[in-house]
Amino acid sequence: MSSLPEAVAAGALFAALLVVVALVSVRALRRWRHARLRGVQEQWRGALQQAAEDPHAARLDPIGALDLPYFIALWNRAQEPQHGEVAERLAVFLALQGLDKRALRLMHRPSKRLRIIGIQAAGHLREASVWPRLEKIAHARDPVTSFAAVLALVRIDPRRALEVLAASIPERADWPLARLATVFQNLGPAVVTGPLVTMLMRKPRPGLERVVKLARFGHRERIANIVLGWLGSSTDPDLMMAALEYVESPGDLRWADGAAAHPEWRVRLAAARALGRVGGRNEMPRLLELLKDPVWWVRYHSAQALTRLEGLEPFELETLRENARDAFAADMLGQALAEMRWS
Amino acid sequence: MNTAAYAFAGLFLAFLATMHLLQLVPHLLALRALRRSVSVRSLQELPPAFSGFEPPVSLVVAAFDQEATIADTVRALLQLDYADFEIVVVNDGSNDATLAALEFAFDLEAFPKVYWRRLATRTVRAIYKSHAEPRLLVVDKEHGGRADALNAGINASHYPLFCAVDPQQMLHRDSLRRALEPFVDDPATVAVGAAIRPANGCAVAENRVTAVELPQSLLGMLQIAEYLRTYPFARLGWAEMKASLVMSGAVAVFRKDAVVESGGFKSDTGGAATELMMRLHRVMRTRKEDYSVHFVADAVSWNIVPETFGALREQHVRRQLRLAESLHANASLLGSRGTVGMLAFPGLMLFECYGPLLELAGYAAMLALFALGWLPGKALALVLVASFGLGFLVSASALLLEEYSFRLYPRAGQLARLLLASAVENLGYRQLVACWRTMGLWQWMRARLKQRAPPRRELPSHGRLRP
Numbered sequence: 001m002s003s004l005p006e007a008v009a010a011g012a013l014f015a016a017l018l019v020v021v022a023l024v025s026v027r028a029l030r031r032w033r034h035a036r037l038r039g040v041q042e043q044w045r046g047a048l049q050q051a052a053e054d055p056h057a058a059r060l061d062p063i064g065a066l067d068l069p070y071f072i073a074l075w076n077r078a079q080e081p082q083h084g085e086v087a088e089r090l091a092v093f094l095a096l097q098g099l100d101k102r103a104l105r106l107m108h109r110p111s112k113r114l115r116i117i118g119i120q121a122a123g124h125l126r127e128a129s130v131w132p133r134l135e136k137i138a139h140a141r142d143p144v145t146s147f148a149a150v151l152a153l154v155r156i157d158p159r160r161a162l163e164v165l166a167a168s169i170p171e172r173a174d175w176p177l178a179r180l181a182t183v184f185q186n187l188g189p190a191v192v193t194g195p196l197v198t199m200l201m202r203k204p205r206p207g208l209e210r211v212v213k214l215a216r217f218g219h220r221e222r223i224a225n226i227v228l229g230w231l232g233s234s235t236d237p238d239l240m241m242a243a244l245e246y247v248e249s250p251g252d253l254r255w256a257d258g259a260a261a262h263p264e265w266r267v268r269l270a271a272a273r274a275l276g277r278v279g280g281r282n283e284m285p286r287l288l289e290l291l292k293d294p295v296w297w298v299r300y301h302s303a304q305a306l307t308r309l310e311g312l313e314p315f316e317l318e319t320l321r322e323n324a325r326d327a328f329a330a331d332m333l334g335q336a337l338a339e340m341r342w343s
Numbered sequence: 344m345n346t347a348a349y350a351f352a353g354l355f356l357a358f359l360a361t362m363h364l365l366q367l368v369p370h371l372l373a374l375r376a377l378r379r380s381v382s383v384r385s386l387q388e389l390p391p392a393f394s395g396f397e398p399p400v401s402l403v404v405a406a407f408d409q410e411a412t413i414a415d416t417v418r419a420l421l422q423l424d425y426a427d428f429e430i431v432v433v434n435d436g437s438n439d440a441t442l443a444a445l446e447f448a449f450d451l452e453a454f455p456k457v458y459w460r461r462l463a464t465r466t467v468r469a470i471y472k473s474h475a476e477p478r479l480l481v482v483d484k485e486h487g488g489r490a491d492a493l494n495a496g497i498n499a500s501h502y503p504l505f506c507a508v509d510p511q512q513m514l515h516r517d518s519l520r521r522a523l524e525p526f527v528d529d530p531a532t533v534a535v536g537a538a539i540r541p542a543n544g545c546a547v548a549e550n551r552v553t554a555v556e557l558p559q560s561l562l563g564m565l566q567i568a569e570y571l572r573t574y575p576f577a578r579l580g581w582a583e584m585k586a587s588l589v590m591s592g593a594v595a596v597f598r599k600d601a602v603v604e605s606g607g608f609k610s611d612t613g614g615a616a617t618e619l620m621m622r623l624h625r626v627m628r629t630r631k632e633d634y635s636v637h638f639v640a641d642a643v644s645w646n647i648v649p650e651t652f653g654a655l656r657e658q659h660v661r662r663q664l665r666l667a668e669s670l671h672a673n674a675s676l677l678g679s680r681g682t683v684g685m686l687a688f689p690g691l692m693l694f695e696c697y698g699p700l701l702e703l704a705g706y707a708a709m710l711a712l713f714a715l716g717w718l719p720g721k722a723l724a725l726v727l728v729a730s731f732g733l734g735f736l737v738s739a740s741a742l743l744l745e746e747y748s749f750r751l752y753p754r755a756g757q758l759a760r761l762l763l764a765s766a767v768e769n770l771g772y773r774q775l776v777a778c779w780r781t782m783g784l785w786q787w788m789r790a791r792l793k794q795r796a797p798p799r800r801e802l803p804s805h806g807r808l809r810p
Contacts, residue, residue, distance in 0.1 A: 004353050005725035008360060012732025019739040020762065026746050027758060113381065144379070176528045178396035213396070296459035331457040338455050342472065 037070060044071055048078045051093035052086050060097050072103045073117050079124040091125050100125055107133065116148045123152030131156065135164060143174035150175065151183065158187050162195035169214070170199055170207030177210055184217040193218035200226050212242040224248070231255035237264040244270035250278055260286055265295040272298060276305025281312060288320070291329040303332035307340045314340065348717040352726055355705040359726075362694045362702070363733035366572070369580025370740045373640070376583045377576075377748045398526050399427035400504040400519065400596065403496030405489045406432055409510050410439040414448035416510045419550035421476060425519040429478045431496040436465075436486025445481050449473040456480075462494040462607035470499060489592075490608035497599060497607060505602075507616065509593040511646055513542060513550050518643035522596050525637035533601045533623055536582075536590040536616075536638045538575040540751070541567050542645035552645045555751045557760055562655065564764040565772045566648045571741040572765070575640045582638035586687035588624070588676075589666075589695075592616035594644040601627065601634070611668070618669035624683055625673055641749065656779045663783025664790075667696050671791075699777035700784055706774070734769035741765075 043061065051058035063071050079090055094100045104127060106118025119137065122130045134156075137149035153161035169180070184192045196218040199211040215223045224246040230239045232255060240259055244267070247253060252274075259271035272290050275283045287309070290302035307317060314337065321333040402420055406413050413432065420430050434442045445451060451471035458470075465487035473479040482499050484492065493507055504526060506519065515521075522537045543566075544558035558564060574591075581587050595616045605626045608619055620636070627634040649655045676688045693701075709726060712718035742761055745751065752761060 005356055005722060005729055008356055009725045009729035009732055012363075012729055012736050016732055016736040016739050019736060019743055023739060023743045023746055023758075023762075026743065027755075030746075030750075112379075173530065178527045181396050216395075300457070300459075328457075331455075334455050335457045342454070 037067075040067065041070075041074065044074055048075065048090065048093075051090055052078070053089070055089045055093035055096060058093055063097075063099065068099070068102060069106065069114050069117050072099070072106065072121050075099075075103075076117065076120045076124060087124070094121075094125065100127075104130060107137075112142075112145060115145055119145065119148045119152050123155035126156050128156060138165065139168065143172075146172070147175050147179070150180075154183055154187070158191050159194075162187075162192065163198075166195050166198050167202075170202070170211050173207065173210070177213060181214060181217070184214050187217075189217065189219045193222055197222060197226065209238045209242070212238070215242075220246070228252060228255065231259065235262070237262070237267050240267045241270040244274045247274040247278060250280065253279060253283065257286070260290060265293070265298055268293060268295070268298045269301050272302040272305045276301070276308040279305070280310040283309060284312070288329075291324075291332060292326050296328075299328055299332045300335075303329070303336035304339070306333065307336045345717055348712045349722065351712065352709060352718060352722050355709060356726055356729055358701060358705065359730050359733060362698055363737050365690045365694055366577060366737045367740060369577045369584070370737070370744060372580040372583040373576040373744055374747070376579050377640070377744060381748070395426070396527065397426045397520075398504050398523060399429075399502040400425070400506055400523060401496070401500035401502045401599075402428060402430045402506050402508050402519075403493055403500060404430065404432045404508050404510050405435055405492035405496065406437065406441050406510055407435040407486070407489070407492070408437045408439045408441060410437070410441045410444050413441050413510060414444050415550050417445070417449065417479065419514065420508065421478065422516060423514065423519045424516045425523070427502075428519065429480060429501060431480045431482060431500050433482045433484060433492040433496040433499075435488070435492035435495075436484060442481070442483055446471070448475075449479055449481075450475045451481055456499065458499045460498050461603045462498055464491050464495040464498065467495060467499075488610050490610040494607040497602065500599065503599055504596055505599050506594065506596040507592055507608075509646070512539065512593050513547065513552055513645040514594065515551070515643055518594070521641050521643050522594065522639050525635075525639070526596070526598075529635055529637070531633050531635045532637055533598045533627065533634045534587075534590065534620060534636045535596045536578060536587060536620075536636070537594045537596075537643040538578070538638075538640050539570075539591055539593045539644045539646055540575075541570055541648040543567075543648055543650065545645065557752065557757055558650070560650050561764075561767075562650050562652070563648065564760060565768050566655075568738055568761060568764040568768040569772070569776070570648075571745055571761075572738045572768070576741050576744045578638045579640040581687060582636065584682045584686070585635065586682035587636040587638055588617065588621055588683065588687050588691060590616040590620045593646060597623075609672070615665040615669050617666065618672055621669055621673035621676060621688075625676055628676075628679060628683075656782075659776055659779035660783040660786065663696075663699070663780040664787045666691075667784055667787040670696050696784065699780035702777050703774070703781055731769050734773055735766055738765035738768060 040061070047058045047060045075090065075094060079087055091100070094103065100121075103121040103125070104118060106114045107122060107130070109115055109118065119134065122134060131153070134149045134153050138146050138153060140146045140149075150161070150165060153164065169175070192214075196211065196215050200208070200215065200223070202208075212227070215227065227243045227246045230236075230243045234240060234243075240262065244256070244259055247256065256271050256274055259267050260275070262268055262271070268290060272287060275287055275290075279287075284306070287302050287306050291299055291306070293299050293302065306312065306320070317333060317337055321330050321337065324330040324333060402423075404416065404420070406416075409416070417430060417432060432445060434445070451473050453469045454472040456470040456472075465485040467482055467484045469483045471481040471483065473481070480499060482495050484495050487495075497505055504523070506522065508514070518537070522535055525532045525535045541558070541563065542552055543560070543563040544556040545552045546554035546556065557567065578587065578589065581589075592615060597619075601623055602619065605619065605622045609615075609622075623634075623636075649658055670688070670692050676684050677692065678684050679688075709718065709723055713720060713723045739762070742758075742765060746758075752758060
């Protein structure tokens with residue numbers, strides 16, 4: 001019978017010992033690698049700095065297979081803030097050292113970390129020959145490598161990349177929208193408006209809300225032409241809310257009536273905000289009606305909208321508050337007035 | 344009789360092995376998550392998230408008798424590196440001058456704020472805005488405990504996400520960004536837990552940890568080993584299994600509408616984030632909504648852990664009490680679909696809630712069997728060695744994960760001390776903690792029995808009681 005406790009005790013102690021050995025080995029290996037890299041990285045950094053000015057003059061000691069990913073990662077980081085001639089010089093330097101092809105081969109390695117380093121290098125090198133490979137990776141299931149491929153494609157040819165990816169961007173909820181937004185912002189309206197219009201016009205429209213969020217980086221007028229049309233043609237809350245954000249002139253407010261009576265409170269709230277943004281005295285009855293809304297947030301934003309209406313004086317708002325039959329509405333107006341004075 | 348004693352020893356050993364296996368498996372899964380984050384680290388540096396898409400968040404701080412520190416706490420929070428946040432400090436009827444300290448430091452003035460009272464709380468006396476800091480809102484209310492204060496803060500907050508912050512925590516500048524990243528990347532996120540680390544021994548300036556060091560005291564070291572074994576990697580592993588049930592209330596971010604619809608923090612569980620987390624699971628499952636809970640294993644927050652036995656005992660007793668309350672208040676999760684109901688909840692119930700009691704009872708029975716001569720000394724010694732070996736295996740695996748990922752203790756001396764503490768932790772300290780936790784469980788059982796006892800019938804002033 002004592003064989004079971006013996007086996008468990010021996011097994012646990014042996015496994016614990018193995019883990020301790022692994023721990024000490026990892027620490028020792030890391031220290032050794034760190035010490036070695038610290039020496040060569042000084043030289044690499046110096047060479048990259050020189051290459052940014054003159055790629056032909058910069059000198060680099062031969063780089064072994066083990067060191068290659070570290071050097072390419074450093075080169076990627078050096079490339080990141082660069083544009084134009086400096087980026088070009090760094091790419092030339094890599095080619096002169098015969099490291100460009102080796103960097104691209106990292107894309108085929110089994111390790112995800114190495115693949116990402118290779119994909120990033122392909123983007124920085126603007127290497128069109130690997131486009132089909134990158135496009136394939138961009139459509140792969142893994143969100144991280146596929147997103148890295150998207151970034152590389154955008155670096156190589158932004159217009160073509162957005163055309164190719166127009167179908168995927170709405171559907172790939174696993175591509176972080178906030179990071180995609182940075183890409184769109186950096187590319188600018190001239191590049192992104194066309195693909196955005198294509199994406200907004202697509203039917204059916206799964207993931208359209210993602211595109212609507214990115215639409216702010218396009219030419220506002222072209223986007224507004226499409227989006228405001230939804231107010232007349234759709235009852236979808238997400239689309240109507242997005243459209244109400246594009247209401248910019250009193251003329252656009254003709255659509256807000258339907259939105260102010262929409263069964264979904266978020267749409268009524270967006271309508272109240274739109275009325276406050278561009279409305280004048282004429283919008284007061286609609287906002288007073290919204291001030292009685294059963295949902296707190298709608299009442300709150302309606303009160304704030306009233307304080308922003310063009311041409312309405314604070315004493316008129318005070319009178320409205322005093323005469324309000326609805327206690328909630330009076331309180332809301334009180335707060336909105338206090339906020340107005342506070343700011 | 345010897346056979347029965349051996350059978351018991353085998354059963355106890357199986358219990359210990361399963362308990363440790365349930366700690367080891369999350370560590371293995373945490374390794375997968377850490378490998379993923381290491382592979383994307385170079386990618387995450389670029390491009391950064393567009394700050395306009397970072398979800399705005401309300402930091403809710405429940406303050407009770409924090410006169411000496413509250414202003415510094417708020418100042419440190421205001422330094423957080425995040426695009427859009429507000430701080431809602433709730434003065435929970437403090438007996439000292441907490442409110443006056445805030446008024447003095449931030450030039451507060453009462454403001455006629457109307458708010459949506461979606462969660463019932465004790466009376467709010469006044470709400471103040473700051474002339475010095477537009478992102479600060481102070482709610483002054485009658486004392487109702489931490490849960491009540493957090494609920495009042497949620498009511499008064501503006502933003503769709505809120506982060507419950509313990510005023511004694513020390514946050515990194517980028518803590519909020521790291522803790523909110525899952526909300527940016529996964530729209531189905533309803534809650535994010537974040538790792539906390541003991542700050543004992545660390546250099547601290549302006550309510551921030553500036554250099555990570557280990558404490559000098561043995562009790563401090565043992566707690567660091569305990570935190571590493573039970574906290575960051577275990578939680579990360581459970582999150583990897585989509586089965587996060589335990590959450591520290593020190594720093595936790597929630598989607599406000601989900602919390603409000605779940606009823607907010609409960610006062611009878613001391614405002615435990617774990618209870619809220621379990622209730623969120625229940626509600627989201629009932630509504631058949633797609634949801635996810637994440638855990639950020641980076642050390643985003645530091646706190647001072649107790650360095651006296653009395654304070655430590657009190658902490659463990661209280662934690663166990665809250666765990667038992669949380670589990671029994673959400674017992675319907677047991678057996679529900681997925682890893683939450685099939686693995687995490689039963690595992691927590693058996694090994695975390697009743698585990699300490701069972702473990703102590705097992706040791707006591709083994710010693711009794713040995714004393715009665717029914718179990719040979721060798722068998723007893725082997726069970727004890729196996730218990731140590733299993734515990735040390737879990738502790739060492741946590742250290743290995745720490746080495747692989749964050750490397751907060753880079754010096755060889757620090758590693759040696761941590762290894763030693765991990766070994767010593769399993770030679771008595773863990774068992775001592777099991778005693779304290781059993782005390783917590785006992786307190787909970789007594790309280791539960793009291794609640795169940797029928798109220799004593801008072802004799803009527805006239806006549807007799809009917810049978």
